[in-house]
Each structure stands twice: as structure tokens, then as C-alpha cells.
Amino acid sequence: MKVVSHMSRKKAGPANHNSRSDFKVMSSNIDFTKTKNNWYWNCFTHDAEQNQNFKKVEEEYYTKNYTASLNAQNERHIKQRHPNRCKTMDQIINGKNTKPHEQILQLGGEDDHATREQLLDVLKDYVKWHTENFPQAVILDMALHVDETTPHVHIRRVFEVETEDGKKILQGQALREMGLERPDPNSPNAQFNNELMTFTAMNRGKLQEIAIAHGLNITVTEEKCTDRSEE
Secondary structure, X not given: OOEEEEEEOOOOOOHHHHHOOOOOOOOOOOOOOOHHHOEEEEOOOOOOOOOOOHHHHHHHHHHHHHHHHHHHHHHHHHHOOXXXXXXXXXXXXXXXXXXXXXXXXXXXXXXXXXXXXHHHHHHHHHHXXXXXXXXXEEEEEEXXXXXXXXXXXXXXXEEEEEEOOEEEEOHHHHHHHOOOOOOOOOOOOEOOEOHHHHHHHHHHHHHHHHHHHOOOOOOOOOOOOOOOOOO
16 A cells, blocks of 8 residues: 655645535535544544534634734734735635645555554554644644545644744744754755655655554655645
């Protein structure tokens, strides 16, 4: 099997696609008779309840953690006579550089893949490692889908830093504060030379290691990271 782990903010889908809540658009690749076997987690309840609403979870997290910094920034815009630059929390939640960053994790392909239980075991070890090593990459919610062609996991996170105004979503700064460097630290930060690439490569390598530890026949690759900075 191959470890597939794609990370992107630009390609992150609607939160409620993952939680299957308020999900009105029927999709031909979803077998809703199997949806009851999906697994869900969110940053507030930490459990696997069915029918969680990830959209509301993310709205609550953003409001709780980023209102202070947003209000402070808006006040500065108003004082500087640029009220047109003020933003709402909804704009932050859906902003190009501030909406949740999504990772899709899959072990194997359509014809040969990990079972739900194997994937869940790998996920739990991975999340423990991730939380211990990257405390500023906060996981908001997770969903393990078995109602599509191949079992896979959606993990949504934010990269946050503490500022004098309160918490803000600042991907590059958060990664640097956690000790990550660009692949080539002697060259300028660029689309294909940034801390996110290092973060992604570390995560892919750890996932391969965990999968092998759980007895899965994983093809270890030195795949070049193609995830790029989206700030």
C-alpha cells in the first residue's frame, strides 16, 4: 500500500461534507447506507458522535479564539480611516489564508486498502504524535469516511500564533515558532521553498512509520513534496 497524504487550504471542501450534517447535495460516490459506519471527532467534545455539525464547530472555534484580534485589527483600520478594510468573522472563516487547512489521509487504493479499524488505529497514533510535536497546528475536526470508494480521513486544522491582540491564524509564523525551516534555508521563502513543505514531508514520513508499526505493508517513498505555500 501507499500512504496518500494531501494537505491544502485552497482545495479544502465544505466542513459539512466531512461531517455529513446538513448535507443536502446527493453525491454519486457516497453510499449513504454505509454512512452510519463513519467516525467523527471535533475539538470541543472529543468524541465520535454521529451527525456532528463541523461547520458550527469551526464557527464556534473561530469566534472563541479570533474575535479579540479581529476586533483590534478592525479598530486600527477605522482609526486609520480605512473602514473598507474591516472584516467580519465570516470573512476570516472563509478567507484565502485563514480558512481551515485540510489534510486527506488514505492508506492504499480502491483494490487494496487498510480497513476502517486499521486506518483508525493509525490515525489515533498519528494525532497523538502531531499534537505533541505541533501544538500550534490545532486540529479542529476529523472524519473517517467508509461510505465512499476507499476509506479515508479528512483532518482540518488551523496554524495559530499568540499576538498582543490575541490569537491569529498565521501559517508561516506558526511553523517557524514550532522550529520548522524551509527545505533550503539559505534560499528565500517561496512557493516551492517554505516551512509548509517541511511540515508536510515530516507528516508523510511519520504516517509511513506508524502504518508499518501497525503491520501494514506500506511502500516507503521519498516522494518529493508538491504541497505549496498558500499564504
